[in-house]
Amino acid sequence: MSWRRALKDTARSGITVERKRLEPLIAVRGAAGLAIVIAVSLWLFGPAAAASSAFGAFQAAIATFQRSWRPRPELAIASGTSLAVSTFLGYLTISKEPLFLALLVVWAFAAGMSWAAGPTIGLIASSNVAIMLVTVTLPTSVAQAAGHAAMMIVGGLVQAALIVLFPVRRWGAHRDALADALAAEADYARRLRHDPVASFDPQPLMEARNAAAVTPRQARRRPAELHGARGIAERIRPVLASLADPAMGVPSEGPARDRVRELLASAAALLDAAAHAIRHGEPVSAPPAALATFRTPDTGSILTGAPYRAMTRLNTLLQDVVETAGGAPQEDAPQEDAPQEGAPSGARGRDTSGSAAGARSAPTTRSRPTTRSRPTFLALIPKALKAMRGELHRGSPITRHATRVSAVAATGYILGAWLPLGHGYWAPLTSVMVMRPDFSQTYSRAVARLAGTVIGVAVATGAVQAASPGTLLSGTLAVASAALMYLLMRTGQFATQACIAAYVVFLLGMGGEEWTQTVPERVLLTLMGGFLAMLAYAVYPAWETPRLRTRLADWLATQGLYVAAVFGSYADPSASNAPDVREALLTARTARAAWHAAVARATAEPVRHRGLSRTAADDAEDALAQLGRVAMLLEAHLPERGATPVPPAARFADALRESTHQGAKAIRERRVPTWDAVREALDAWETEGTDKVVRNTATLVLDTLTELSEALDTAVPPMTLDGTAPEMPDGPRNPKDPATR
Known part of the structure; x- marks a missing residue:
């Protein structure tokens, strides 16, 4: 796909508003928690503390909307607490710009790495870094910073309490x-x-x-x-x-x-x-x-x-x-x-x-x-750290994402401080909020952020000019904007970003800032932050297209283990092979899901295939899917204990297990896999004349593997050290390829 088409498709995706089932009661509950926090903060501490606490409650409510099977109150508390810690540490270093810049780089890198633990944790961490850039400018002393951090925690606690007291669609x-x-x-x-x-x-x-x-x-x-x-x-x-x-x-x-x-x-x-x-x-x-x-x-x-x-x-x-x-x-x-x-x-x-x-x-x-056991929220912390450590290597897409985020956040902050616009944090804030580990989400969110910001700022500015709201009315309008954002959150980024833009304008207006101080610079700095995010991915990408062969190889290896486990159950019905079959199936499903996710991301990338064309990928996918179906129907009727064993099935399973392992290695090395061992095991089985039903299924397994090789035989051959294409070994050719006719 060309860059022009990729940008066009991602831009269209970013501004698309999807029709989704709305959840008004949950939106009202989140907005009510925000209103409570703002009202109490205004009454006790004033507009500045109210703005900080509002950000905490706002982010805590957003965290509870993320797809997670964990208790929602815990997510709200974790979000509010982590934002409070980020804000307090940021304020302690904001007076010394080099120190704050170092903290921003470390915090942004950690937020980028947190995507290894899952999208929910990644989103919360990224949002904390972005909001910290705003909230560190609100306090005027260490005591006030501590108070603002405490109110952020209170905001998370209020949202958690409302979830417990007023559950909506429990479970x-x-x-x-x-x-x-x-x-x-x-x-x-x-x-x-x-x-x-x-x-x-x-x-x-x-x-x-x-x-x-x-x-x-x-x-x-439950x-x-x-x-x-x-x-x-x-x-x-x-x-x-x-x-x-x-x-x-x-x-x-x-x-x-x-x-x-x-x-x-x-x-x-x-x-x-x-x-x-x-x-x-x-x-x-x-x-x-x-x-x-x-x-x-x-x-x-x-x-x-x-x-x-x-x-x-x-x-x-x-x-x-x-x-x-x-x-x-x-x-x-x-x-x-x-x-x-x-x-x-x-x-x-x-x-x-x-x-x-x-x-x-x-x-x-x-x-x-x-029941299947899920770790508690506290037990999840070491698992998340382990996942982050596992991705901490040079070739990891997550590490590349973390590097991009930290570099762009620092660059955006420096440029924002250098430009004579004021409120320079809008640029790094935008970059951190829109950047994701893959190309399509980063670019579509950047477009949505810019378009939504323009619309949201325009609407909010019109409301401010028409009504000239004071502190109380500004807070009310901010709550209304947040409620609309909660309601439309699942419809797409464009509507969400428009509501967030209006929310920020009203919230900062509650603190006494005029719209003329925020609107023009916010639009310009948002544009700059989005541009930096998009440029960073183009300069230091983590393309999925070159990794398609690895994903396909992983799917073949796991699918081969699953099929071999099924045949092994026929070889020895007296053994308890069911857990092995089940675990092999789950592993194959995971690899299949990873393959489809990779294909979806690669389809939107402006990158030419490297050794695996789109046609070859589709044909290979069909062959592996067919292999899964053949094995599934055989597994659906596994023999009971005491049934007659099928000894040739054991030899076939061993050959299949080893051949798919070697075939996966061949795919990674851009070679066409061969199935001589599987064919020999099938020939030996045919001469023994045992169970014909199972043997016929084994024949179909070999046919699907052959189709896989035919699909991959159209791929680009590897290059030798002198830059020439080596001669390919004799093997199956794809009859659809004009070069082989």
Whole structure:
């Protein structure tokens, strides 16, 4: 993509206002906390302290809007406290400019590194640095600075108290995550009616899994309907696929296919009903017609063999999910790890998830609920520090981001102080607020910041000129601007930045500053800060495009371990291989998510591919997704203990495990992977004439690996030391490539 197109796309993204579900009650609660803090501060300490405390309460409320599965009060307190510490330390050094500049560099670098611990922590840390640049100018003594810091902590405490006293949709985010997973499976069931090999994005299941991890305190308060349903949902997905897949025995047309379509439609209706019940905390209203479909007497005469077993298993799982959504406690982890019985399939098609099945047949008795453990907020601190240390190396995108942030913050502060505009902190403030570890977010936020600032400042200036507000009215207008920002926060950066600009104008006006002192310079310095942020990324980038091969190699390696674990379960059914299969699947899902995130970022970058074209990347993705589907359908029917072992599956699994490891290494080195060991293991298996179903699936695995090599064979070859392209070894060629025809 050219720079012109990349800038155009990111600019359009930055000023786009999305249609999102608004949460007015949460916005009102955040604005109420801000109003309380401003009113009390004005009454006790005056406008300057009110402005500082308002920033603390404002930022604390923003922190609670971030996507986090942790208790919101803790986020508000952490945000207010960290801002107070930043402000107090900043004021102690502001009189000595070199010392303050050093503090700013260290603080900005730490804020940049904090993105390694997650976007929520990264956003809070970055906002603290940006707001510190404003709040350090408000106190006039150390005592006042301490008082302002204390009021910032109070602002965070007030927001936390309001969250506790007036909860809005308690467990709402967790409910939404689980409901989204069930709704995604309902949509998947409907698509399978028309496309028996339709793809499935496991992202909702991954989000639900993240939401299912709770702290001990949360575990004691979690609603019963949030227990166990996720594990059942994980097991439903492969059963839906195996029921619809023609390779399982159901013809593409005819009475059996019609009955399968009816079953899939009924399953979708029941899953939607369960999702609605969980999302709203209501009893499940299961459609009677959907329940009756699974009780139709002639189903046994229409469906036989594997399809009938899949139908029976699906009926049981749907009953479980409806019962669980109605509030009955169920275990979390054990159920999600149990696969279904039956025969495997070698169906082909694009899929990205695999199955969450694990152990043998599902238990029929209820046991005490178990939970996935999430560390407490304090226990998260060493984990965050460990994540930051892990990214502290030269090639890390996070380290590059931290370096850019610190350099730009220092440069912007020096330029702002040098220019005869006053309030020079607006330039570094803008830079710190808009900079992100990836290109598209940095540039889109810079455009949104500038456009939103112009609109917000214009509206606020018009209001000030028309009403000439005093201290009280300025504070009221600031609260109203903050409330509107909280309401529109999820609709995009443009609306958010416009509200923030108006909020700052009104808040500083409350302290006695005229609009003529802030408006022109704010616009100019905001433009300069955004330009510095964009220039820094262009000069010292962290492009994702050159790392696509590494991401693809990681996905291949983890996908190979998952497929090998599935075949290993057939080689030795007496062993407890389910946990290995489950862990391998989760690792493969994580690698798949990293690949898709990398592709999304690389698509917006003005960088040419280096060894992996867009077409090759798409074809390779299809091949790996297909590999996951083949393994998923085989894993959906793992043999029970006592079943006949398939010894050749062990040799095939070993060959697959080693070959995918070597194949991943070849991809990183820009070579085409080969699968000679896998082919030899399959040839040996063919001569032994054992389980044909599993062996046929192994054939499909080899086919998908061959397709992967064909896709990568169109990539740019590596360069030798003398700058010439070496001769490529004989191997599969892509028939779509004109050069190979």
